[in-house]
Amino acid sequence: MTSQKDLFQNEINEWIKNSLNNSSKYKYVKTFYGENISKINDVQLNTVESKNYFDFQCDLSVLVEDRSSNFHIILINRYTNAVGLTNIGEMLTYCRLVKPIFAFIISLVGHSSDINKIVSNENNAKNIFEYDDHNQIFLLRLENSNPILDSILPVYARNRFQQIF
Amino acid sequence: MFQINPQIAYLLGLITGKGYIENNNIISIEFPCNNQFIEGIASCPKCNWLATKPKNANNLKCKNPNCLKDDIDASKVKKTYDQSKSFYSSVKSIILPFLETGINLKGDVISSKTCTFLTLTIEDDLYKFIKNIFNPAINFFSMKIPDEVSSFTKECKIEYINGLLDTIGYANAGGWIPRDGKNNHGRMRVYFQVVKNYELPVSIDNFLRSEFNLPIQTIDWGHPNIRDAKLEDFFKGKSSSFGREHQVKFFPEYYEIFKFRIESKQKLFEELLQHNKNAQFKEREDWLDSGIKELKINQVKSFHPNEDNLSLDKRVRKHFDAFWQINLAMGCKFIQSIKNNSSIPDLFEKTGIQDYRENSNNIIEEFNNKSQILFNDIQNKYQSKLQSKTKTTLRNNFKLLDDYPKEKDTYPVLVEWLKKFIKDDIQEDSGVYDTSLQTISNFSSNDESLFSRFNNLDQLSIKPDVVGISKENFKTFFIESKITILGLKELGQLIGYCMVANPDKAFLISTKTISDSLLKSIQRNRNILQYFNKEVRIGTLKKDQVEFLNI
Numbered sequence: 001m002t003s004q005k006d007l008f009q010n011e012i013n014e015w016i017k018n019s020l021n022n023s024s025k026y027k028y029v030k031t032f033y034g035e036n037i038s039k040i041n042d043v044q045l046n047t048v049e050s051k052n053y054f055d056f057q058c059d060l061s062v063l064v065e066d067r068s069s070n071f072h073i074i075l076i077n078r079y080t081n082a083v084g085l086t087n088i089g090e091m092l093t094y095c096r097l098v099k100p101i102f103a104f105i106i107s108l109v110g111h112s113s114d115i116n117k118i119v120s121n122e123n124n125a126k127n128i129f130e131y132d133d134h135n136q137i138f139l140l141r142l143e144n145s146n147p148i149l150d151s152i153l154p155v156y157a158r159n160r161f162q163q164i165f
Numbered sequence: 166m167f168q169i170n171p172q173i174a175y176l177l178g179l180i181t182g183k184g185y186i187e188n189n190n191i192i193s194i195e196f197p198c199n200n201q202f203i204e205g206i207a208s209c210p211k212c213n214w215l216a217t218k219p220k221n222a223n224n225l226k227c228k229n230p231n232c233l234k235d236d237i238d239a240s241k242v243k244k245t246y247d248q249s250k251s252f253y254s255s256v257k258s259i260i261l262p263f264l265e266t267g268i269n270l271k272g273d274v275i276s277s278k279t280c281t282f283l284t285l286t287i288e289d290d291l292y293k294f295i296k297n298i299f300n301p302a303i304n305f306f307s308m309k310i311p312d313e314v315s316s317f318t319k320e321c322k323i324e325y326i327n328g329l330l331d332t333i334g335y336a337n338a339g340g341w342i343p344r345d346g347k348n349n350h351g352r353m354r355v356y357f358q359v360v361k362n363y364e365l366p367v368s369i370d371n372f373l374r375s376e377f378n379l380p381i382q383t384i385d386w387g388h389p390n391i392r393d394a395k396l397e398d399f400f401k402g403k404s405s406s407f408g409r410e411h412q413v414k415f416f417p418e419y420y421e422i423f424k425f426r427i428e429s430k431q432k433l434f435e436e437l438l439q440h441n442k443n444a445q446f447k448e449r450e451d452w453l454d455s456g457i458k459e460l461k462i463n464q465v466k467s468f469h470p471n472e473d474n475l476s477l478d479k480r481v482r483k484h485f486d487a488f489w490q491i492n493l494a495m496g497c498k499f500i501q502s503i504k505n506n507s508s509i510p511d512l513f514e515k516t517g518i519q520d521y522r523e524n525s526n527n528i529i530e531e532f533n534n535k536s537q538i539l540f541n542d543i544q545n546k547y548q549s550k551l552q553s554k555t556k557t558t559l560r561n562n563f564k565l566l567d568d569y570p571k572e573k574d575t576y577p578v579l580v581e582w583l584k585k586f587i588k589d590d591i592q593e594d595s596g597v598y599d600t601s602l603q604t605i606s607n608f609s610s611n612d613e614s615l616f617s618r619f620n621n622l623d624q625l626s627i628k629p630d631v632v633g634i635s636k637e638n639f640k641t642f643f644i645e646s647k648i649t650i651l652g653l654k655e656l657g658q659l660i661g662y663c664m665v666a667n668p669d670k671a672f673l674i675s676t677k678t679i680s681d682s683l684l685k686s687i688q689r690n691r692n693i694l695q696y697f698n699k700e701v702r703i704g705t706l707k708k709d710q711v712e713f714l715n716i
Contacts, residue, residue: 046303049188055682089661128661
């Protein structure tokens with residue numbers, strides 16, 4: 001029987017695939033589910049910058065190709081419950097290490113009310129969501145394969161999210 | 166081709182074994198040692214023969230039929246080697262200086278108890294050559310011996326193998342096989358241990374055979390059909406049922422031209438070598454010398470549900486009944502040659518039969534059916550065992566789990582430790598609290614005068630396990646405690662807290678050690694430890710003391 005997490009994972013993959021296919025900048029190539037991709041031998045994956053640094057497991061690691069035929073990784077962690085500070089800290093650590101082109105924390109529920117005050121302060125939000133000079137982790141809620149715009153964090157980066165996705 | 170010297174050849178061997186080709190001209194090599202200590206051979210103090218521990222006995226018994234001394238204290242007859250110390254000191258004082266004699270490089274070494282990690286920054290030309298020679302592989306999970314190594318000088322070929330030995334070569338006194346020599350029992354083996362990579366074992370076997378005419382005793386593949394042929398791991402739900410390490414095993418007496426630069430490995434190698442030489446074994450025992458024997462129907466192995474697991478190399482996602490069949494699937498040129506000369510190649514591949522058989526399709530079908538029948542039998546056996554398991558036995562299993570220490574058991578110890586640390590560090594008294602059960606903002610009512618130091622107190626809905634605040638200058642200290650091996654995930658949790666609360670010092674402390682992947686990640690990008698120009702410190706809790714990791 002397929003679990004709720006697996007179904008949600010498939011839903012996320014559909015969303016990212018469609019978003020990328022509608023984008024002029026990146027082309028979807030493939031998704032690795034829950035794998036330590038530094039240990040996978042794949043011709044396209046091997047050309048990703050700092051590929052050996054990806055020595056951890058994200059729920060989805062999405063391989064994409066840009067217009068110059070360079071390959072990149074998008075990191076996604078998915079949760080069926082509310083996302084807290086520790087989950088954001090975990091993704092922030094991955095992002096500081098490997099500097100992915102995009103990183104998402106996607107939940108069926110959104111963020112935990114415990115961190116409302118933290119994320120509503122722009123300075124705090126910058127500290128916990130930003131990596132690699134002004135790139136951000138996006139935290140959002142997904143429903144029926146669509147992101148709920150009001151759920152997107154950090155708030156100040158919502159316009160950027162909408163422009164890209 | 167690039168001018169190869171012994172140091173470059175040795176470096177290529179290290180990379181093939183446990184290397185990563187990083188960006189910016191950086192090569193990194195890991196030297197893992199799973200156990201801090203390793204023991205040598207147990208020899209009888211009376212006659213010097215091998216001594217082993219009989220079932221249910223406390224002491225060892227001599228294997229010499231003319232001696233049979235049975236009260237041998239293992240601790241008195243075995244040498245012990247401290248691998249953790251030896252790995253670090255050998256990499257720093259022997260391997261790095263050796264590499265520097267032939268390569269312009271800058272080297273850094275960091276280590277934990279389970280791994281030493283060497284990072285080298287090399288010149289552009291050599292970096293490009295290395296990248297090219299291994300292309301498309303960029304780490305040891307998919308490397309094989311590059312074809313170019315065959316054209317190296319003999320000295321360089323030897324150094325290449327030395328590099329492989331230092332990273333994936335293991336001498337282990339427990340790896341002997343029961344053989345009788347003229348003067349002793351038990352033939353010691355050394356092995357190359359290869360994780361996940363299915364290319365490398367055959368590559369090593371064929372290279373040593375072609376270039377040095379050396380025998381390989383066997384290849385023990387990590388494939389489910391070989392390592393879990395009876396499906397014991399599978400039915401116990403162990404993930405290892407579909408991917409253990411491979412071991413290429415050999416007898417040390419044929420490998421004296423090579424050497425380990427890791428001292429503990431070399432000493433143990435010499436111990437095993439001396440044992441075999443003194444024992445005097447007659448047979449060369451090369452798996453290929455004895456030829457490929459026809460498989461009998463009773464040698465067929467059960468179908469394994471993980472034999473097509475996606476984590477396996479594509480070429481071995483199928484059923485095998487013998488290790489040489491995997492060698493063939495992975496491109497062993499010697500077996501390929503036997504296959505090409507056999508009458509019906511498909512029949513040879515399935516059964517090892519080399520001559521013509523009228524009913525070859527029937528034989529192949531019989532083999533296939535047999536593996537399915539065996540699986541059905543094993544499955545039925547496990548299902549009936551599972552049904553007979555009573556609630557009591559299940560309860561007992563959980564009781565065993567309860568005996569492990571819980572994370573909360575560490576909090577009182579860490580509270581006391583932190584008080585002392587603050588006193589030693591900044592000569593101030595402090596308030597130190599177990600805050601694991603409520604957020605700092607809620608907890609602050611316990612001691613408002615101290616907690617008022619946090620100017621964003623209302624936002625601190627975070628729960629570090631232990632918080633300390635000094636009483637004069639209001640310096641703040643966080644501890645995140647774990648009873649698991651520390652990885653990036655655990656570090657990330659504390660970094661999340663630190664990026665919000667900005668404590669003066671933050672500690673990630675576990676009763677276990679740091680994972681190799683976290684150690685490597687810190688070496689690659691130290692920035693991951695940082696928050697507001699400060700760094701998280703990582704330590705191990707031992708009784709009531711914290712040992713900080715020196716990185």
